[in-house]
Amino acid sequence: MNDYRPWQTPESPMEEATLCEATATPEWPPPGSPDSVIARAVSPWPIHDVAARLGIEASRLLPFGHDKAKLPHDFTDELAERPQGKLVLVTAITPTPAGEGKTTTTVGLGDGLSRIGQRAAICLREPSLGPCFGMKGGAAGGGRSQVIPMEDINLHFTGDFHAISSAHNLLAAQIDNHLYWGNALDLDPERITWKRTMDMNDRALRQLIVGEGGQGVPRRDGFDITAASEIMAILCLARDLDDLQWRLGEIVVARTRDGAPVRARDLEVQGAMAVLLKQALAPNLVQTLEHTPAFVHGGPFANIAHGCNSVMATRSALALADVVVTEAGFGADLGAEKFFNIKCRQAGLSPSAVVVVATLRALKMHGGIAREALGQPDPEAVRRGAANLARHVANLQGAGVPLVVAINQFDQDSSEEHAVLREACDAMGVEVVLSRHWQEGSAGSEELAERVMALLDGATPEPRLSYADDAGLADKLRAIATQHYGAADIQLEERAQHQLEEYEALGYGHLPVCIAKTPYSFAADPEMGGLAAGHVLPIRELELAAGAGFVVALCGTIMRMPGMPERPASAGMGLDAAGEIEGLS
Incomplete structure (x- = not known):
């Protein structure tokens, strides 16, 4: 590992300081405070100081204010030639309304690795406005394990989603423009598959008729949410600008009346789309509450897309850090499966360890306990719910990568329930670690960090994928x-x-x-x-x-444009008298 002290910056080499002395500046709000209140208790480091922890000079950054930056393409091109660090994947059991804390654990583990002296970074997806204002709320972690600036990240951030939506809709506009000007390619209006997109949950836009005004060509159309756009997937899987532009040209948008595929390059629009996406392809750098470097880039959902952050961000982080922690959306059956079979297959990545996140509350829900009764100890419900964890563990063991189970611990958890879970994990052949990163930050995730480092001690295995390329x-x-x-x-x-x-x-x-x-x-x-x-x-x-x-x-009935619940998360949001955002967490 590199000679690295996680509390140092070039301007303040605190060689004699302890980590606790160097990072105990915030006066933390009382337990149970909203995530936004906790996030505001921390003064972000200038982004060039965060970058310095990875050896990045300030001149190599494209700053977005004081606490956000992108890595420019000439720098990421250089990073592509460097040796790569170790990659750790964080995934989870089947999600429940009780919550599992996958993002929170990813952040907490990254901070824990920094705390024990590792040169660490984390890689996350960017939140979508759809679930932010719909059912889920924000997606920047929680408690003492968050990425900041939390409000910026949850809202417009560096404009990547806007750029993706614009590139997607440029292609949609060009299709209808081509129909208007005579349809030289002989597109079949009934076989146009490219929809429009926006970054908001809106079920009313799933199906509609376009082209009814003036001299337009009426046809059926609709909207997908931006996180489900193929442009989002392309941005997250592209290796560089050349690969981005080539992939954009390969998009199949329609069929001709003879059944031949029509691609974006046939409409001569892939270059303009690449222009819109040039800056968006550059990875975003921010920080955790404890100033661990965090790459937050790309945001495909794992239920209706492939659910992983960008290859550009992951590879850049691996070139700069010794250990990189990333996550894949929802449970291991969706996010982790796609991480291995799509992202690793295309990008040549090989994770060295996997962390499977669960909570006793979620396991009790899988064991048949109602949400309102989760505060009561019920070891037998944990035992029943552990069957869900066991299937995810078995699936991941099939990939051949070492793993550990992390319990995102609640204060209400009982020792009897922990004992039952340890017994269940012993039967699965995996170790379980309790982690209190939500309550305590890196101080609560040291044991998990140490266990992960033990898993990384050795050669990285080649992951076993679920099928061969040449299978039907x-x-x-x-x-x-x-x-x-x-x-x-x-x-x-x-x-x-x-x-x-x-x-x-x-x-x-x-x-x-x-x-x-x-x-x-x-x-x-x-x-x-x-x-x-x-x-x-x-x-x-x-x-x-x-x-x-x-x-x-x-x-089944899955939709690529979600709807909002009866009372969406947006109903609890607003600005207080001081102009601060409330309800975004």
């Missing part, structure tokens, strides 16, 4: 359904079967698959519960994402 699309879908979801088989509806045959005939059968389904069950139906087994996975439709390099399979 149906075989790939079946492999995921049976190996990861516990399904007996898949069922392709007639439309999906025709699409599968078409994509293979066009030469896309070698692509990996990205299954879009509910995150709340191993099945496609959330009502089947978190441990469904022996079900048949219904696949109603396939979508070709040729630029991103995968085929999306839509299962």
